[in-house]
Amino acid sequence: MKNLELKFDKSQYQVFIGQDLLDGIGKMLLVHMKPDKVAVITDTNVNRLYGERIKKSLDAAGIQNGILTIPAGEESKSLEQLNLLYEGLLDLEITRSDVVIALGGGVVGDLAGFASATFLRGVRLIQIPTTLLSQIDSSIGGKTGLNLKKGKNLAGVYHHPVLVVMDTDLLKTLPEKEIISGLAEVVKYGAIRDPKLFSLLENVKDNAELLRYPEEMIYRCVKIKAEIVQRDERESGERMLLNFGHTIGHAIENIAGYGRYSHGEAVAIGMAVITKNSERIGLTEKGTANRLNRLLLKLGLPVSADGIGTADIIKAAAFDKKNSGDSINLVLLSKIGESMIRKMKVSDAEKFFAVGDVSEKSGPNEID
Numbered sequence: 001m002k003n004l005e006l007k008f009d010k011s012q013y014q015v016f017i018g019q020d021l022l023d024g025i026g027k028m029l030l031v032h033m034k035p036d037k038v039a040v041i042t043d044t045n046v047n048r049l050y051g052e053r054i055k056k057s058l059d060a061a062g063i064q065n066g067i068l069t070i071p072a073g074e075e076s077k078s079l080e081q082l083n084l085l086y087e088g089l090l091d092l093e094i095t096r097s098d099v100v101i102a103l104g105g106g107v108v109g110d111l112a113g114f115a116s117a118t119f120l121r122g123v124r125l126i127q128i129p130t131t132l133l134s135q136i137d138s139s140i141g142g143k144t145g146l147n148l149k150k151g152k153n154l155a156g157v158y159h160h161p162v163l164v165v166m167d168t169d170l171l172k173t174l175p176e177k178e179i180i181s182g183l184a185e186v187v188k189y190g191a192i193r194d195p196k197l198f199s200l201l202e203n204v205k206d207n208a209e210l211l212r213y214p215e216e217m218i219y220r221c222v223k224i225k226a227e228i229v230q231r232d233e234r235e236s237g238e239r240m241l242l243n244f245g246h247t248i249g250h251a252i253e254n255i256a257g258y259g260r261y262s263h264g265e266a267v268a269i270g271m272a273v274i275t276k277n278s279e280r281i282g283l284t285e286k287g288t289a290n291r292l293n294r295l296l297l298k299l300g301l302p303v304s305a306d307g308i309g310t311a312d313i314i315k316a317a318a319f320d321k322k323n324s325g326d327s328i329n330l331v332l333l334s335k336i337g338e339s340m341i342r343k344m345k346v347s348d349a350e351k352f353f354a355v356g357d358v359s360e361k362s363g364p365n366e367i368d
């Protein structure tokens, strides 16, 4: 098992990463916080797979508990589901000395995070992320959120957990498409900060081999995210590096209609497109785009988007909520493992993307 300690202005917590941790959660809670009562928030899929196991572990430790289940899927990050959770927490008579556990992917983590941050003005939260994306990304950093009619994550607060437990065995039941989507973010971490992680991904035969012992890979990602968010808790500078591939990625998700590309697929295309263009104008070391494309394709990720043009991308990217006024922040690689933030006028961004359409075919045969 690996472990990291995160320190922020007003909070500090441990992250445990390892195999076979779920069944020991009751005992772990007794060591770390001795709550009288726990509300486990999970979704329908995760409850079916792991609900009984977590209950058994909490029962065995003598901790009163109840499970609140939301429907699986992004639509659950809604005010309606939040309201149902508040009612569930009241029915369980959760008090400020009790604990909420978020057992699930990023959807559960974001919604349970928001609920625990606001219920009774704040109840302690434990994250037990069950998807690759939530283990390497959303359970770390304290962002919570839900979607409003006009867009994703438009309501949210920062609320750090008091403990994060990542059981890598839980990934064994995760559908392949969710694994592949999460791998795009792993590539992102390697590309922006960790050439060794990038090589680790390059050197495995296939995804099955990568997922046989995912602890090291997850640890490296968490370490990078932790380092960055500890230095820049409120996303004023360095944290933007974590948006590599995301400005274009969000635009692609938007234009194509949510659901056509997974988040990871859209980010993969975003990383590939931006790197191709930044290499073309000499900001990125030669050969980087090829290396990135080759890895993404090997992992099962796309590097281009059919039917989406540069103009559409710029238009959508300029409206991304993280960009302001007439400029957009783009994260570029100087080489694999090193990244930088470039603020660009929208008009310059148009020139930047002018050559090499997003929809341009660039299959494996294009890689030298």
Ligand SMILES: NC(=O)c1ccc[n+]([C@@H]2O[C@H](COP(=O)([O-])OP(=O)(O)OC[C@H]3O[C@@H](n4cnc5c(N)ncnc54)[C@H](O)[C@@H]3O)[C@@H](O)[C@H]2O)c1
Pocket (backbone or CB within 6 Å): 043, 044, 045, 046, 049, 072, 073, 074, 077, 104, 105, 106, 107, 108, 110, 130, 131, 132, 133, 134, 137, 138, 139, 140, 141, 142, 143, 144, 145, 152, 153, 170, 171, 172, 173, 174, 175, 178
């Ligand atoms: N707070 C943050 O910093 C942050 C960062 C990135 C993403 N997010 C949010 O995270 C969400 C996406 O998270 P996600 O990709 O984990 O999606 P998700 O939570 O929807 O999970 C994906 C699917 O996998 C299922 N599942 C979860 N764990 C499983 C397991 N172990 N075995 C089998 N099935 C399992 C879920 O039921 C769901 O159907 C988005 O809403 C996004 O906005 C938040």
Ligand SMILES: [Zn+2]
Pocket (backbone or CB within 6 Å): 185, 246, 263, 267
């Ligand atoms: Zn992402």
